[in-house]
Amino acid sequence: METVIRMDKVIKRYGAKTAVNGISLQIGKGEIFGIVGPNGAGKTTLIEMAEGLRKADSGSIRVLGMDIADHAAAIKERIGVLFQATAIPPKAKVGELLRLFSSFYTRNADLPAVKRAFGLDGKEHALYKSLSGGWKQRVALALALINDPEIVFLDEPSMGLDPSARREMWSMIQSMSSEGRTVVVTTHYMEEAEALCDRVAIIANGTVMAVDTPERLKQQVNAPRKLRFRHEGQLGKEELEKLDGVLGVEAGPGITVLETADMDQTLQQLFRLADEQGWIVKGLQIEQASMDDVFNEMTRLEGRLA
Numbered sequence: 543m544e545t546v547i548r549m550d551k552v553i554k555r556y557g558a559k560t561a562v563n564g565i566s567l568q569i570g571k572g573e574i575f576g577i578v579g580p581n582g583a584g585k586t587t588l589i590e591m592a593e594g595l596r597k598a599d600s601g602s603i604r605v606l607g608m609d610i611a612d613h614a615a616a617i618k619e620r621i622g623v624l625f626q627a628t629a630i631p632p633k634a635k636v637g638e639l640l641r642l643f644s645s646f647y648t649r650n651a652d653l654p655a656v657k658r659a660f661g662l663d664g665k666e667h668a669l670y671k672s673l674s675g676g677w678k679q680r681v682a683l684a685l686a687l688i689n690d691p692e693i694v695f696l697d698e699p700s701m702g703l704d705p706s707a708r709r710e711m712w713s714m715i716q717s718m719s720s721e722g723r724t725v726v727v728t729t730h731y732m733e734e735a736e737a738l739c740d741r742v743a744i745i746a747n748g749t750v751m752a753v754d755t756p757e758r759l760k761q762q763v764n765a766p767r768k769l770r771f772r773h774e775g776q777l778g779k780e781e782l783e784k785l786d787g788v789l790g791v792e793a794g795p796g797i798t799v800l801e802t803a804d805m806d807q808t809l810q811q812l813f814r815l816a817d818e819q820g821w822i823v824k825g826l827q828i829e830q831a832s833m834d835d836v837f838n839e840m841t842r843l844e845g846r847l848a
């Protein structure tokens with residue numbers, strides 16, 4: 543895959559605070575790449591350095607094959623940025639905003655197509671400030687595409703949106719990617735990273751803790767997994783607690799949940815025990831680690847290293 547963003551040992555300090563501490567990342571053409579991390583992890587600083595809005599103290603950032611330190615103007619022509627609501631003139635009408643932002647670039651998208659894509663056809667005369675949060679965000683996304691960018695940077699695109707507006711936002715971001723654009727998105731929401739992103743970098747304290755697909759991140763994490771099953775016959779809670787790897791047992795009426803640190807061992811021993819005691823395991827479900835588990839594990843690990 544062609545690399546469109548390459549960061550090498552990037553460092554950014556604000557006085558005594560090191561906000562980005564030697565980050566190296568490569569992002570491929572057409573990827574939806576997520577950057578997640580707790581508050582103050584350095585997400586905005588990182589993304590704004592790649593946009594050319596902040597300067598790195600050391601290391602290099604190449605965007606579309608050019609060094610951002612030398613070619614910021616040329617790169618800005620070819621990237622799109624999600625403007626925060628506060629950066630958009632509130633008394634402007636939607637149509638005026640689209641024309642105004644178009645005038646900032648020499649290269650322009652097909653405006654009617656952008657309006658159609660974001661459902662803004664009937665909204666040209668609406669005042670930006672009169673729109674709901676979801677519609678404001680549609681306008682901001684349309685503005686981010688106004689120069690037909692190859693890469694779109696979205697810093698917290700679904701902040702403050704309700705769940706249905708958030709889902710609409712996801713599908714608009716997916717369309718950007720299916721048009722061949724690369725999308726770099728920061729988020730606090732692990733479920734968003736999982737639903738949307740091809741790969742995710744988890745950052746904490748200015749450092750990359752892990753980069754991979756959500757699926758592989760979940761497989762790597764050492765979080766306890768759950769085994770949920772129904773059973774026929776009398777089963778002893780104490781014996782279940784003694785199985786290798788078991789951390790906890792919730793034995794409700796008809797349903798039992800085992801939390802285990804060693805799924806393979808627990809599974810084998812569970813069936814052996816059922817056999818010995820003469821009861822039957824039914825409807826067995828294995829609950830995977832979630833992206834929240836991944837996030838908690840990675841940030842906990844970072845706390846231990848810091």
Ligand SMILES: Nc1ncnc2c1ncn2[C@@H]1O[C@H](COP(=O)(O)OP(=O)(O)OP(=O)(O)O)[C@@H](O)[C@H]1O
Binds near residue numbers: 560561581586
């Ligand atoms: N302009 C600045 N001057 C001084 N310190 C800053 C500045 N911008 C960010 N910081 C500090 O750098 C660290 C990283 O901030 P940054 O905004 O990049 O993190 P973030 O991961 O985007 O956080 P959030 O999720 O809260 O937006 C924080 O400790 C923050 O206080």
